[in-house]
Amino acid sequence: MGLERKLTNRSFLGALIKNGRWGHFSSLASERRFSALAAPELPAFDYEPKPYKGPLADEVFEKRKKYLGPSIFHYYQKPLNIVEGKMQYLFDENGRRYLDAFAGIVTVSCGHCHPDVLSAIMEQSKLLQHATTIYLHHAIADFAEEANELAMLMARLYSGNLGMIALRNAYHGGSSSTIGLTALNTWKYPIPQGEIHHVLNPNPYRGVFGSDAKRYAEDVQDHIEHGTSGRVAGFIAETIQGVGGAVELAPGYLKLVYDIVRKAGGVCIADEVQTGFGRTGSHYWGFEAQEVIPDIVTMAKGIGNGLPLGAVVTTPEIASVLAQKIQFNTFGGNPVCSAGGLAVLRVLDKEKRQAHCAEVGSHMIECLRNLQQKHDIIGDVRGRGLMVGIELVTDRKQKTPAKAETAVLFESLRELGILVGKGGLHGNVFRIKPPMCFTKTDADFLVDALDYAISKL
Numbered sequence: 001m002g003l004e005r006k007l008t009n010r011s012f013l014g015a016l017i018k019n020g021r022w023g024h025f026s027s028l029a030s031e032r033r034f035s036a037l038a039a040p041e042l043p044a045f046d047y048e049p050k051p052y053k054g055p056l057a058d059e060v061f062e063k064r065k066k067y068l069g070p071s072i073f074h075y076y077q078k079p080l081n082i083v084e085g086k087m088q089y090l091f092d093e094n095g096r097r098y099l100d101a102f103a104g105i106v107t108v109s110c111g112h113c114h115p116d117v118l119s120a121i122m123e124q125s126k127l128l129q130h131a132t133t134i135y136l137h138h139a140i141a142d143f144a145e146e147a148n149e150l151a152m153l154m155a156r157l158y159s160g161n162l163g164m165i166a167l168r169n170a171y172h173g174g175s176s177s178t179i180g181l182t183a184l185n186t187w188k189y190p191i192p193q194g195e196i197h198h199v200l201n202p203n204p205y206r207g208v209f210g211s212d213a214k215r216y217a218e219d220v221q222d223h224i225e226h227g228t229s230g231r232v233a234g235f236i237a238e239t240i241q242g243v244g245g246a247v248e249l250a251p252g253y254l255k256l257v258y259d260i261v262r263k264a265g266g267v268c269i270a271d272e273v274q275t276g277f278g279r280t281g282s283h284y285w286g287f288e289a290q291e292v293i294p295d296i297v298t299m300a301k302g303i304g305n306g307l308p309l310g311a312v313v314t315t316p317e318i319a320s321v322l323a324q325k326i327q328f329n330t331f332g333g334n335p336v337c338s339a340g341g342l343a344v345l346r347v348l349d350k351e352k353r354q355a356h357c358a359e360v361g362s363h364m365i366e367c368l369r370n371l372q373q374k375h376d377i378i379g380d381v382r383g384r385g386l387m388v389g390i391e392l393v394t395d396r397k398q399k400t401p402a403k404a405e406t407a408v409l410f411e412s413l414r415e416l417g418i419l420v421g422k423g424g425l426h427g428n429v430f431r432i433k434p435p436m437c438f439t440k441t442d443a444d445f446l447v448d449a450l451d452y453a454i455s456k457l
Contacts (some may be wrong), residue, residue: 020221040448042097042417043441044065049084049091056093057081075422076414085112088435088442090419098414099442102421102432105407106242106274106387109302111455112436117305120343124336133333145333148236148271149177151296154265154314155234157321162195165220165261169201169425171243172236172271181236184244184425194234199223201241202250204390205380206303206399209250210411216217217256234296235261236269239286245424246431248382254258254290256423267318270294273310277302277345278354280438281385289384307337348418353436354385361385364432364443370412371379371447377402388432390450401426405457412453 055063061079064072081331084091088111090098100112110117131137156162164181166172172181178208180193183201201207202216209215209316224232241247258268275286276299281288285297295318300310308331331337350355365381365388379393379402392402392409406428411419421431432446 003109004008005211013052035280039416039452040445042099043439043445044330045089045097046091047060047086047094048406049086049097051082052093052095054083065086066264074418075101077409077411080414080419081371087111087114088438095439097417099218099418099445101418101432101438101442101446103302103435106431106433107301107304107419108281108306108435109279109353110305110344110351111435112306113438114305114347116347116350117343121307121336121340123388124339124441126229128335130331131332131333133328137333137335141348146298146329147300147310148172148181148273148298149175150232150312151236151269151298151314152177153179154296154312154318154321155269158267158318158325159231159233159265161229161231161233162230162267163266164195165197165199165223165232165235165266166243167201167237168198169241169244169247170198170238171241172234172238187243193347195224197227197232201244202253203247204250205247207250211250213253213256213303216250217260221260224260225248228264228295230264232261232264232266234269236264236271237274238271239290240275240280240383242274242387242431242433243423245391245429246383246387246433247347248384249290252290254287254292258292260296267295268292269296269298272299273298273300274302274433277385278346278434279357279385283359284354285333286384286387302335303344304341305382307340307344310343348436351437357385357414357436360438360440360443361388363440364388365448367443367447368450371451374451377405377454377457383432386434386436389423390430390432392430393426403428406430408457409450409453412456413449416449416453418449 022251051144057079060081081093082090083093083205088100090100090112108110152164166181166183168183170181171187172178172184176181179188180196181186183198200216200219202213204211224230245262261268270287272285278284279302280286287294292437296312296314298312303309303311361384365383368390372381376396377392378390380391380394380400382389390404403426410422421433423429423431
């Protein structure tokens with residue numbers, strides 16, 4: 001990218017001046033420069049938020065502390081009162097705009113208040129808002145709903161075994177059943193976990209075997225032989241760990257492990273709650289990057305663009321085990337949610353969001369890796385498409401988590417107008433997982449802002 005790029009943003013004032021004229025302006029983050037006073041500014045966006053007349057942040061926060069459980073946590077020292085959203089941007093009570101680089105915890109896929117999704121929701125709401133699966137409705141047939149808990153139930157029923165294998169550093173939910181699959185102590189209560197076995201995490205950056213998929217797979221085999229009856233119900237894994245810090249599994253790992261698990265009588269489950277629907281760019285489903293076909297796939301979040309939707313996809317043979325009893329959910333197949341979910345899928349296809357994620361994500365990752373060469377605090381940049389993690393460390397050799405620095409930068413980015421997520425066991429990983437309408441200009445602003453914030457540490 002050269003001088004044809006519009007130099008309207010203060011973040012671009014660092015273009016090099018050589019011999020009294022503008023020199024080549026590289027998009028590489030390592031060549032961006034800032035003056036001591038000029039902070040990067042949000043890209044232009046043609047939208048005016050509506051005046052907000054509701055309760056202000058302090059009042060909302062007091063009510064929240066009074067009426068909601070203490071386990072409900074919030075971001076930022078002074079919590080934000082977000083009252084409006086449009087595509088990749090959010091607005092607070094004062095009308096201030098923020099670049100949403102976390103998409104409501106990787107939930108908004110098409111963009112906030114996408115007109116096509118809104119239209120489908122409103123049209124269905126005019127006709128019928130609620131009907132359960134005991135009646136017929138075309139929207140229910142067009143779109144189905146379920147979750148990780150159901151996948152585990154099917155695995156156990158189909159295999160006739162109880163033991164489930166999951167990865168350390170995984171997050172698969174916080175219900176009384178799925179909390180056992182989750183392997184981060186920050187999310188686990190001291191309750192019975194069930195027959196759950198956690199094996200070594202094939203983390204190329206922090207894992208004991210680096211990127212050696214074969215040695216991690218041998219650990220799974222060893223665990224089955226020594227920690228179970230030799231037979232298991234199933235294996236579940238995120239193809240890029242979300243809450244764990246955008247950790248992409250060692251290349252080839254799932255192909256080896258799927259073979260081991262199936263030989264032990266288990267089924268293989270891919271948790272695509274965060275990686276599905278083209279977010280990774282290179283593939284529509286995250287598991288495709290590992291060249292495997294799971295027996296069960298779970299999905300949620302981006303499938304509904306904020307609507308409460310989830311789904312389990314499997315073979316007719318495995319699904320048939322549920323016919324032994326009655327399986328029912330009061331809100332299953334809600335027509336409004338189903339209509340909205342179908343609109344989401346159509347938007348993602350129509351707007352070619354997978355290809356967009358590949359293009360924008362590759363650009364952003366390249367810029368971040370160049371920024372990594374400038375700042376030692378950036379220990380690792382990883383991910384695919386718009387599913388990216390930036391791990392911050394105080395010592396690159398020891399990989400010591402930069403906990404305090406991450407907290408400071410987290411607040412600094414908010415002040416600059418960027419909302420990111422945090423992840424990893426120590427909370428030292430920035431999770432960059434924006435709505436899939438996020439642009440290269442947005443990515444450049446994010447990189448510039450991170451560069452500026454780190455330089456001010």
